[in-house]
Amino acid sequence: MAVLVYTENWDGSFKKLSFELVSYGANLANMLGKPLVVLSIGNVASAELEKLGNYGARRILSLADPALQVFDSQAYTEAIAQVATREKAEVVVLSNNNLGKAVAPRLSVKLKAGLGAGISKLPLSTSPFVVYKRAFSGNAFAHVEIKTPVRILTLAQNSFGLVENPGTPSIETISVSIDSALVKTSVSEVQKQTGKLLLTDAEIVVSGGRGMKSPDNWGPLVELADLLGGATACSRPVSDEGWRPHEEHTGQTGKIIAPNLYIAVGISGATQHLAGVSSSKVIVAINTDKDAPIFEAAQYGIVGDAMKVLPKLVEAVKEIKHK
Amino acid sequence: MKILVCISNVPDTTTRVRFVDNNKKLDTNGIQWVINPWDELSLTRALELKDDPANGIQTVAVAHVGLVSAEPTIRKALAIGADEAFRVNAEPGDAYFVAAQLAEVVKANPFDIIFCGIESSDYNNSAVGGMLAEFLGIPSVSSVSSINIMEGKPVLTREVDGGRETVAVPVPFVAIVQKGIAKEPRIASMRGIMTARTKPIKVLEPVSIEPLTSVQEFELPPARKKCTFVDPENPKQLIELLQNEAKVL
Ligand SMILES: Cc1cc2nc3c(=O)[nH]c(=O)nc-3n(C[C@H](O)[C@H](O)[C@H](O)COP(=O)(O)OP(=O)(O)OC[C@H]3O[C@@H](n4cnc5c(N)ncnc54)[C@H](O)[C@@H]3O)c2cc1C
Ligand SMILES: Nc1ncnc2c1ncn2[C@@H]1O[C@H](COP(=O)(O)O)[C@@H](O)[C@H]1O
Numbered sequence: 001m002a003v004l005v006y007t008e009n010w011d012g013s014f015k016k017l018s019f020e021l022v023s024y025g026a027n028l029a030n031m032l033g034k035p036l037v038v039l040s041i042g043n044v045a046s047a048e049l050e051k052l053g054n055y056g057a058r059r060i061l062s063l064a065d066p067a068l069q070v071f072d073s074q075a076y077t078e079a080i081a082q083v084a085t086r087e088k089a090e091v092v093v094l095s096n097n098n099l100g101k102a103v104a105p106r107l108s109v110k111l112k113a114g115l116g117a118g119i120s121k122l123p124l125s126t127s128p129f130v131v132y133k134r135a136f137s138g139n140a141f142a143h144v145e146i147k148t149p150v151r152i153l154t155l156a157q158n159s160f161g162l163v164e165n166p167g168t169p170s171i172e173t174i175s176v177s178i179d180s181a182l183v184k185t186s187v188s189e190v191q192k193q194t195g196k197l198l199l200t201d202a203e204i205v206v207s208g209g210r211g212m213k214s215p216d217n218w219g220p221l222v223e224l225a226d227l228l229g230g231a232t233a234c235s236r237p238v239s240d241e242g243w244r245p246h247e248e249h250t251g252q253t254g255k256i257i258a259p260n261l262y263i264a265v266g267i268s269g270a271t272q273h274l275a276g277v278s279s280s281k282v283i284v285a286i287n288t289d290k291d292a293p294i295f296e297a298a299q300y301g302i303v304g305d306a307m308k309v310l311p312k313l314v315e316a317v318k319e320i321k322h323k
Numbered sequence: 324m325k326i327l328v329c330i331s332n333v334p335d336t337t338t339r340v341r342f343v344d345n346n347k348k349l350d351t352n353g354i355q356w357v358i359n360p361w362d363e364l365s366l367t368r369a370l371e372l373k374d375d376p377a378n379g380i381q382t383v384a385v386a387h388v389g390l391v392s393a394e395p396t397i398r399k400a401l402a403i404g405a406d407e408a409f410r411v412n413a414e415p416g417d418a419y420f421v422a423a424q425l426a427e428v429v430k431a432n433p434f435d436i437i438f439c440g441i442e443s444s445d446y447n448n449s450a451v452g453g454m455l456a457e458f459l460g461i462p463s464v465s466s467v468s469s470i471n472i473m474e475g476k477p478v479l480t481r482e483v484d485g486g487r488e489t490v491a492v493p494v495p496f497v498a499i500v501q502k503g504i505a506k507e508p509r510i511a512s513m514r515g516i517m518t519a520r521t522k523p524i525k526v527l528e529p530v531s532i533e534p535l536t537s538v539q540e541f542e543l544p545p546a547r548k549k550c551t552f553v554d555p556e557n558p559k560q561l562i563e564l565l566q567n568e569a570k571v572l
Contacts, residue, residue: 074456116536278544
């Protein structure tokens with residue numbers, strides 16, 4: 001019996017998402033009194049794999065198979081299912097990012113294991129096994145009982161955080177048997193978004209809405225995000241208008257994020273927008289309308305014109321950085 | 324080619340949700356039910372593809388697992404332009420239950436492209452599409468942000484963390500769609516509403532499947548602290564609060 005965590009790498013390196021998954025897995029394993037097994041798929045150097053040891057990984061299975069070079073949801077499901085079965089995993093944990101959302105439901109059917117999707121805490125109880133998850137687009141949370149002996153969980157990004165627990169992991173190279181005919185996905189073109197911090201990974205996000213008035217006014221907002229080491233985001237109308245790229249659209253129909261700090265500038269705070277950001281730890285709102293609903297979700301607010309407030313904020317951050 | 328769009332029936336996104344029965348059930352009083360936004364966009368895209376005869380799409384059908392109370396939502400899909408509808412007459416248990424029922428529909432009525440949304444706005448499971456594909460043993464492509472038919476073959480764009488990819492899979496497959504799939508949802512025309520009345524809704528009885536999960540209770544998010552306002556002339560104060568009080572900088 002074990003807790004199996006699937007960690008994702010990008011061209012051989014891990015991001016915060018994987019460290020968070022391992023942190024979660026280690027704590028869950030502890031709660032269940034079972035060992036943690038960490039699975040990595042792809043070519044990842046030992047030095048990189050060892051980084052997972054900082055968050056509690058003590059046993060890492062490294063799997064590189066030509067059939068898993070292209071991401072095909074059936075092939076990945078088959079591979080993870082084989083490892084889960086071999087390790088007698090009673091819980092399999094994935095991220096609820098694009099890959100996790102693609103694989104976890106398939107895995108659930110393949111292993112006849114109940115799925116807890118987008119969970120944000122350790123289980124509320126382990127017998128019965130009850131998880132805590134987002135429901136009604138962030139307007140509520142549900143306590144969901146998973147009734148099967150094996151369970152699949154997908155962890156909401158940035159919900160658990162990193163828990164350091166350093167140690168040296170053992171690394172085993174493993175293999176699975178996958179018929180290459182199972183791989184049905186062919187990729188003809190890859191567009192990479194290089195260098196930029198992924199919005200879903202960012203701890204600080206500065207986001208603009210229609211109150212920014214025009215695509216030409218974004219300078220100080222971007223500068224503020226850069227100074228704070230954060231990412232930029234926007235409301236749906238802003239990306240619909242083409243003022244900002246689609247990747248930045250947050251909300252029910254865009255990205256769902258949970259940074260430590262979300263600064264909403266010129267955003268009214270429609271429920272569909274809040275659906276994507278309400279799990280942020282602290283929300284700051286800057287808006288000319290003191291009655292804007294965003295102030296109900298915000299912990300700090302400034303009633304004022306973004307064009308005037310943003311440059312002053314930039315100056316204030318610079319001043320503090322100089323000290 | 325035939326397209327199936329799986330639709331879930333969800334409370335309008337602006338609904339303030341409340342619960343009854345010791346927080347075990349959604350209070351359905353006064354709720355306006357709509358087609359899940361993703362499914363509305365999938366349907367729109369399916370109909371756009373059908374509009375161009377070169378794509379060779381013969382039918383666009385919709386399927387729903389739910390009770391008769393969901394029929395207005397299904398009728399709306401027919402009014403928007405779907406040719407026919409299937410309804411599996413059962414309370415939509417959990418995602419596993421729903422996907423198993425949809426799989427039976429597809430086994431009896433084969434489709435080439437099956438659309439599901441990335442998540443339904445009620446239980447936010449992001450599950451039914453992938454589960455359906457696994458039940459059927461067919462490929463699924465997730466986070467699909469565009470789909471076109473080129474020389475008779477579907478070509479899709481999928482979002483991956485850190486970029487996007489152009490991919491192809493052979494039919495039949497499940498496309499799990501997200502933002503970008505269509506711009507604005509298509510709305511029903513007067514004529515559409517009239518003809519929808521005569522379009523068939525095939526009601527099927529469910530197969531016996533045990534859900535794997537059940538909701539024990541719901542809770543509302545904790546009340547947010549009251550907003551502290553900072554003088555717009557002195558935003559430095561905000562930075563100090565974020566550093567010293569909220570400790571997020
Ligand atoms: C099914 C559905 C799904 C949706 N999904 C999403 C989603 O995922 N994400 C999303 O964002 N929206 C979504 N929407 C749209 C949503 O309902 C709102 O229309 C949208 O969020 C409003 O964007 P906004 O706040 O930028 O613009 P507005 O609502 O126009 O607000 C602009 C704000 O800026 C303020 N302002 C004006 N001038 C200034 C200034 N100089 N300085 C400071 N403040 C100023 C105004 O007081 C106002 O509060 C969805 C809608 C539907 C129906
Ligand atoms: N009761 C249902 N009937 C038909 N399709 C559904 C149903 N519930 C969910 N779906 C489909 O599955 C998608 C994802 O829903 P979910 O897995 O519940 O988040 C939806 O966008 C629909 O396409």
